[in-house]
Amino acid sequence: MTRPADFDGAGDASATERDESLDPTDWEAFRAEAHRGLDMMVNYLRDVRQRKVWQPAPSAVRAAFKSPLPREGKPLGELLDTFQTSMLPYATGNIHPLFMGWVHGGGTPVGMVAEMLAAGMNSNCGGRDHIAIEVEREITLWLAEAFDFPRESSGLFVTGSSMANMIAALVARTDVLGEDVRTHGLRASAQLVGYASSEAHACIERAFEMAGVGSAYLRRIPVDGKRQLDVKALHAAIAQDRAAGFQPFIVVGSAGTVNTGAIDDLAALADLCAAENIWFHIDGAFGALSALSPELKPLVKGLERADSVALDFHKWLQVPYDAGFFICRHPDLHRQTFMSTAAYLARAPRGLAAADIWPCDLGPDLSRGFRALKTWFTFQAFGAERLGATLAQTCRVARHLESLIRRSSIFELSADVTLNIVCFGVKGDATGRINRAIVMDLHEAGVAAPSTTKLGGRPVIRAAIVNHRTQMRDMDAFVAAAEACAVRILAEQAAPVAP
Numbered sequence: 001m002t003r004p005a006d007f008d009g010a011g012d013a014s015a016t017e018r019d020e021s022l023d024p025t026d027w028e029a030f031r032a033e034a035h036r037g038l039d040m041m042v043n044y045l046r047d048v049r050q051r052k053v054w055q056p057a058p059s060a061v062r063a064a065f066k067s068p069l070p071r072e073g074k075p076l077g078e079l080l081d082t083f084q085t086s087m088l089p090y091a092t093g094n095i096h097p098l099f100m101g102w103v104h105g106g107g108t109p110v111g112m113v114a115e116m117l118a119a120g121m122n123s124n125c126g127g128r129d130h131i132a133i134e135v136e137r138e139i140t141l142w143l144a145e146a147f148d149f150p151r152e153s154s155g156l157f158v159t160g161s162s163m164a165n166m167i168a169a170l171v172a173r174t175d176v177l178g179e180d181v182r183t184h185g186l187r188a189s190a191q192l193v194g195y196a197s198s199e200a201h202a203c204i205e206r207a208f209e210m211a212g213v214g215s216a217y218l219r220r221i222p223v224d225g226k227r228q229l230d231v232k233a234l235h236a237a238i239a240q241d242r243a244a245g246f247q248p249f250i251v252v253g254s255a256g257t258v259n260t261g262a263i264d265d266l267a268a269l270a271d272l273c274a275a276e277n278i279w280f281h282i283d284g285a286f287g288a289l290s291a292l293s294p295e296l297k298p299l300v301k302g303l304e305r306a307d308s309v310a311l312d313f314h315k316w317l318q319v320p321y322d323a324g325f326f327i328c329r330h331p332d333l334h335r336q337t338f339m340s341t342a343a344y345l346a347r348a349p350r351g352l353a354a355a356d357i358w359p360c361d362l363g364p365d366l367s368r369g370f371r372a373l374k375t376w377f378t379f380q381a382f383g384a385e386r387l388g389a390t391l392a393q394t395c396r397v398a399r400h401l402e403s404l405i406r407r408s409s410i411f412e413l414s415a416d417v418t419l420n421i422v423c424f425g426v427k428g429d430a431t432g433r434i435n436r437a438i439v440m441d442l443h444e445a446g447v448a449a450p451s452t453t454k455l456g457g458r459p460v461i462r463a464a465i466v467n468h469r470t471q472m473r474d475m476d477a478f479v480a481a482a483e484a485c486a487v488r489i490l491a492e493q494a495a496p497v498a499p
Contacts, residue, residue: 033076038116040084045095045109048469052446054093061086093449097469098478101451103258103286103315103421106467111320114377118370125157125368127345127358136359136372142379143327146291148304154331156362157371160324161285162203164310165252167326167337167363169194169211171308172250172279174337175330182337186212193217193241196252197229199259201283204252217246226416227262229253231272238276250279255300255309256287259453259462261421263287266302274305282306286315286466287419293388296395299418313375316391316420318468323371326363335361390468394420398465401475408479410486414460423453425460426486432459434493438485447481 024030064086094104123132140155158164173181177189186192192213196204198220205215219241221234238248251273253264266282273280282288282303288311290296291303303309307330313323328334339361348354360366379387398420405411405424414423425435435452436459442448453462461482 030076033080036077037080037083040080040088041112042109044088045107045112048096051089051096052093053096053098053449054443055090055446056444057086057090061090094467095469096449097467097471097474098448099467100463100465100470100478101449103464103466105312105315105318105321106469107314107320108318108378108381108468110377110381111318111374114374115320118373121370121373123370125370125372126360126366127355128352129354130352132370132372133355133359135370135376139325139372139375139379140327142384143325146384147288147309147327148291149327149329152331153327153329154334154357154362155325155327156359157368157375158324158326158363158365159322160314161201161283161310161312162206162324163363164324164326165201165203165281165283166207166210168252168279168281168308168310168328169207169213169250171328171330171334171337172281173211173213175279175307175333176247176249179336190245190247191217192249193219193246194248194250194252195219195221195234195237196283197221197223197227197254197257197264199223199227199229199257199262200252200254201258201285204283223262226418227257227260229264229269231265231268234269235272238272238278248276248278250281253280253282253302253306254287255282255284255290255303256419256421258285259421259455260415260423261287261417261419261464262415263299263418266300267305268302270302270305273307279307280305282309284309284311286312289313289316289391290419292384293392295392296388296419313378316394316466317375317378317387318390319375319378323375338362338364391420394465394468394470397470397472397475398422398463400472401463401465401479404475404479408483410483411461411479414455420465422463422465423455423460424463425458426490430458434486434489435459435461437489438482441485441489442481445481448478450478450482 092104093099095106123130125132125136136157140153141151143155144151144153158167173192194208194213194217196218205218208215208218219237221237222230224230234251241248251269253266253269255263255266270280284303288300288303288309290300308326308328311325313319313325314321335357345360347356359368398417401422402413402417405413405422410426411424412427414425425432429435439450439452439461442450450461450463452459
């Protein structure tokens with residue numbers, strides 16, 4: 001092999017070339033600082049219970065992040081100092097056991113190390129023939145096995161379920177209109193319509209908007225007493241739309257709604273979609289992973305019959321952000337939706353440009369990080385059985401919280417508990433103002449971080465038990481703190497106003 005003329009075997013380079021490189025001039029000094037950064041984060045995770053769940057950044061700290069563009073560099077040690085004092089104390093807080101707001105995973109030390117390794121490799125996982133692509137394909141095989149999907153199913157890492165649900169809308173659009181829709185758009189077709197429950201995530205509407213269908217043509221089907229999509233109402237809506245000349249093209253079932261964790265009757269939806277020849281997609285952002293737990297898997301019966309599923313490994317599986325995923329049982333249709341013939345994406349029979357299918361053939365992104373590595377490490381380090389047991393444990397913690405609320409003289413449940421989400425509020429708080437005040441007070445005290453949602457038209461307190469660190473004793477402390485807040489707020493409201 002002929003070497004470039006400026007390569008001298010010894011690996012030496014001119015002073016100018018060394019100055020222009022962004023590598024450290026002293027690797028051992030860099031190693032010491034890098035180890036300090038790693039130790040800092042290991043301690044941060046180890047000592048999580050010794051800190052507040054959340055605290056706002058002071059105005060002086062915020063002001064420091066409005067500085068001009070840096071013209072000269074600073075030593076890594078100085079940057080680590082700034083990170084430690086001005087960033088670490090003011091994070092979201094979702095690694096804390098008493099963070100229960102929204103549905104945020106807690107991450108793991110193993111995942112943190114894997115993220116560092118992936119950053120060092122700096123793989124672009126849009127395509128080409130390298131090992132990171134094989135790791136992503138292996139995750140697809142594992143997920144297909146867990147979901148009882150065909151082994152040849154296609155899969156793709158994305159930022160999160162919002163993107164995965166958009167991809168589902170696009171693939172379903174191709175299914176009903178053919179590949180020509182990519183060239184000619186929707187103008188020549190009947191108006192597409194799709195269906196999801198009134199409890200489905202708002203990202204479904206955005207998916208319809210970005211797919212060109214329009215959010216006005218997402219039919220929000222009412223739910224029953226279990227907050228499941230009403231299948232009879234769905235059947236009637238489909239018949240009505242067909243009679244009006246519309247083209248039904250997708251039904252989105254929810255495996256764990258964001259409000260309460262309710263799971264639609266997925267088997268009934270699969271039956272209906274098969275009979276109506278409509279794409280059946282499941283938004284399983286966190287609930288789809290119930291399939292990993294023998295205890296929880298019966299709750300998602302019917303998931304194995306879906307045409308596609310969206311989910312997030314960074315939620316219940318505790319993979320560090322971000323690690324969303326889309327899996328599709330129709331790989332050819334999936335490829336038809338995205339594959340490009342651009343010359344710069346041409347494949348070669350051998351070399352780095354080899355391999356028939358690249359991830360960029362399955363989604364909109366050409367530049368993609370190595371999200372698969374931290375997910376691979378998580379599965380390999382803990383095993384599917386232990387991960388499934390962790391999911392079941394969070395549900396047991398949620399049921400413990402449910403029992404505490406049932407016994408409380410102050411609070412009452414606002415919805416049935418299906419998985420790991422518990423919604424409750426102060427008895428008699430018709431406006432929900434007290435519930436909102438309790439949540440904000442708990443946030444500002446750094447004691448706990450639940451969130452609020454609206455059920456029955458009023459704000460209620462919502463606790464999503466997603467973190468693997470959360471234990472039953474944490475729920476005891478949470479309810480005690482919430483009750484103390486409620487007592488104080490009620491006393492303040494009852495106090496006479498001074499003249």
